[in-house]
Amino acid sequence: MSAYKAPLDDIRFALFDVLDAETAFQQMGFSDATRDILDAVLEEGARFCETVLAPLNAVGDQQGCTFDKDSGQVTTPAGFSQAYAQYVEGGWPGLVSPTDFGGQGLPHAAGVPMKEMIDAANLSWGNFPLLSHGATEALLQHGEDWQKQAFLGPLVEGRWTGTMCLTEPHCGTDLGLLKTRAEPQADGSYRITGTKIFITAGEHDMTANIVHLVLARLPDAPAGSKGISLFVVPKVKVDREGNMGEANAVRCGSLEHKMGIHGSATCVMNFDGAEGYLVGQPNKGLMGMFTMMNTARLAVGLQGLGLSDRALQNALRYSRERLQMRALSGAKFPDKAADPIIVHPDVRRMLLTCKALVEGGRVMGYHGALLVDEAHHGADEAARKRADELVGFMTPIVKACLTEWGVECTYNALQCFGGHGYIAEHGMEQLARDARITTLYEGTTGIQALDLLGRKVMQLQGAGLKVMLEMIAGFCEAHADDAALAPFVAELMQKAAQWQQLTLSIGKRAAANPDEVGAAAYDYLMYSGYVALAYWWARSVAAAEASSQPQAFKDDKRETARFYFARILPRTAAHASAIESGLAGLPDLPLE
Template sequence: MSSYQAPLTDMRFVLFDVLGAEATFQRLGYTEATRDVLDAVLEEGARFTETVLAPLNSEGDRKGCSLDQATGAVTTPPGFKQAYAQYVDGGWAGLTSPAEFGGQGLPHAAGVPLKEMIDAANLAWGNFPLLSHGATEALLHHGEAWQQEVFLKPLVEGRWTGTMCLTEPHCGTDLGLLKTRAEPQADGSYTITGTKIFITAGDHDLTDNIVHLVLARLPDAPSGSKGISLFVVPKVRVDRDGNTGAVNAVRCGSLEHKMGIHGSATCVMNFDGAQGWLIGQPHKGLMAMFTMMNTARLAVGLQGLGLSDRALQNALRYSRERLQMRALSGAKFPDKPADPIIVHPDVRRMLLTCKALVEGGRVMGYDAALQVDIAQHAADAGEREQADALVGFLTPIVKACLTEWGVECTYHALQCYGGHGYIAEHGMEQLARDARITTLYEGTTGIQALDLLGRKIMQLQGVGLKAFLAQVSRFCDEHADHAALAEFIGPLREKATQWQQLTMRVGKNAAANPDEIGAAAYDYLMYSGYVVLAYWWARSVATAEASAQSQAFKDDKRATATFYFARILPRTLAHAAAIDSGIGGLPSLPVEGHA
């Protein structure tokens, strides 16, 4: 069975040393977000995830959720309900929510380490409170005052949970095709009728009520995505005064049988004239939906990060204990019958790959969350605007790269175990199975790639990219004469220049043929992710050198950064070559015919 220990030392280094989050929080007006408070959050979060959630992970995978076909009621795995009660009692549900709705009012970035810990400890359990945050954000930004009063407080307290009901059997990414209907009623409510699939936490026994946020069409809705509205549809009816009534006409029709996250309820939800309330303006549901979606996409990126870290921890321990063969250069432990496999170069390659992607990815993910706080609370309008551009630019990179690297790292970690990784005893195969979904839900990697290149670069003229490149340029200029950083600064500056040139070439090609965007999108996204990570590794080394961290810590950061620049950053060369091959490098395939 795999185990988990929260990496508090590195989390603190990223949050406080590299990103300077404490000073930023104070500047943004979060006076309660002091180092002492944040340290206490980290310590208690580690205790909760290590001792309560992690022990439930394998049992949740084996037992999964169950559905009572007669009632549509879903039962979660043993221990999940009790763990959720402890989560609520500990105040974790409202950690970063506004105080006026019962939250603790801490900044968004302060909750990110807890999110990583939860996902590493028990990803399936973490999916139950996950979308409550998206629902909270949608109601905060688009809900009426009474809706905020009635729905936000129980969501923030954790007494209720939320869902995001978008996908239908015939439409996933193309929401313009959705058929769910909303009919206006005399009391100002609507009846919602339709079927939604792949609904995470659509039903469960953790709370008494579930707040579904549902996309549907009004009778006068125009066709396509411009005719979509958003509705709040509770499992138990709630009136405008907050009084609960009868069970609503919404129920789980079935549970999906999945590759992983068995402890998470993935539901088909049937709405049969269920009572709902319009959120925001008619036909403007996509705007509110993307408020939820962007929150969820950053959160899913953290899922990939958490799984990667847990997999690495276990692979490191196993590789230090497992004795097999002798090192090619001679016995390293002659007093033992064989050397531990960590001495073998290929095992170190896999472990260091995971380490470089995990520790660098942690800075990338935490920084995106910090930009969310700046975009919402900075006093200067220009700073808010720039941070907002950075959030939009970084979100598809964080979501796609941290999840793709999550798949890579969990498979590398499993490989370190050899055949023992493939059997269930050690828990590594569960991590690999669980990781696979993260590249799919909340927008596949391909969708993230199109969002980055098609929207953030082409449509918005790369405003976020320009802001990020300016940040890289300033860093390189500041450390141009720093001899100890020379091995990183030169290559980083070169990659940043190539990134700009590559972007211009793609833009020129796309002007002649829009299909060039689709042909280049995936490789452009991955290229971008590797350069972003190079920047954060260079900054991590510079920060560590100037910090009060131990020499061993500093040496470790430098060694991992050197590995990253030598062994992983060159992947950009293959991605650039693929991009430059253009649409011509993708021959057409027949729509009909035999495989």
């Protein structure tokens, strides 16, 4: 079985040394988000994840959720509901929610380390409370006052959980094709009818109610995505005073049988004239749904990060213990029958790849969360606008890259175990299976790539990219004379210039043929991710040198950054070459 220990030292380094989050929180008006408070949150969160959630990870994989087709009820794996009760008792659901509705009012970025630890400890369990935060945000921003009063308290306290109901059997990414109907009633409610699939935590035994946010069409809705409205549809009816009534006409029809995350209930949900209420304006439902989706996309990126870290921890332990052969340069442990495999260069390559992607990715992911806070609570309108542009640009990068790297890291970690990694008892194959879904749900990597290049760069004229390039230029200028950072700064400047040049080149080709965007999108996304990570590694080295961290810690950051720049950043050359090949690099073969 794989083990998990929360990496609190590196979490603190990312949050406080690199990002200086405590200062940022104070400037945004979060007076309670002090270092002492946040340290206490981290310590208690680590204890809960290590001792309560992590031991249930294998249990959830082995048992899975069970479905009673007669009642439509879903039973979670042994220990899951008890762990959720402890989670609620500890006040964790409301950590970053408004105090007006029972939350603790901490900034969004203060809750991100807890999210990472939950996902590393038990990804399947973490999916049950995952979308409650998105539902809360959607209702806060788009709901009527009575909806906020009726639904937000129970959601924030964790007594109810939320879902996001978009996908239908015939309709995934192209929401304009959805068929679920909403019929208006005389009392101001609506009757929702249709089937939604792939609904995470659509049914379970953890809470008394489940709040579904559902996309549906009104009778007079225009065709396509311009005719989609958003509705709140509780499992148990809720009146305008927040009182629960009788069971609503919504029922789980089945559970999906999946490659991984077996302990997470992935449901087919049937709405048969279920009572619901319009959220926001008619035919403007995508605004509310994107509020949920953007939050969820950053959260899924953290899932990839958490799984990568757990995989690395176990691969490191095994590589230090497993004895096989002698180092090519001579025995390193002559008193033992063989050397531990960590002395072998290829094993070190795999471990260092994971380490570089995890530690750099942690800073990049946490920064995305900090931008969310700044976009809402920045000192002035200009600061809020700048943060909003950058978080919009970085969200598809964080989601796609941290999850793609999650697949890579769990693969490399399993590979360190050799054949033993393929055997279930070590728990590595579960991490690899669980990681695969993260590149798919909340928008596949291809969808993130189109969002980045097609919308955030082409349609929005690269507003967020400009902010990112300004950040890189500012950093490089500030450290131009820093000998310790010279190798990193020179390379970073060159990559930033190439990033800009590639963007202009794609734009020029796309003006003649829009398909050039689709041809370049994936490679542009990955190129962007690797350059962004290079920036955060250079920032990490600078932060470590300026900190009071032990010299060994500083050396560790510098050497890992050197590995990243020497062995991983060169991947950008392949992506740049693919981008420049353009649409011509995709042969126009007949469909057959």
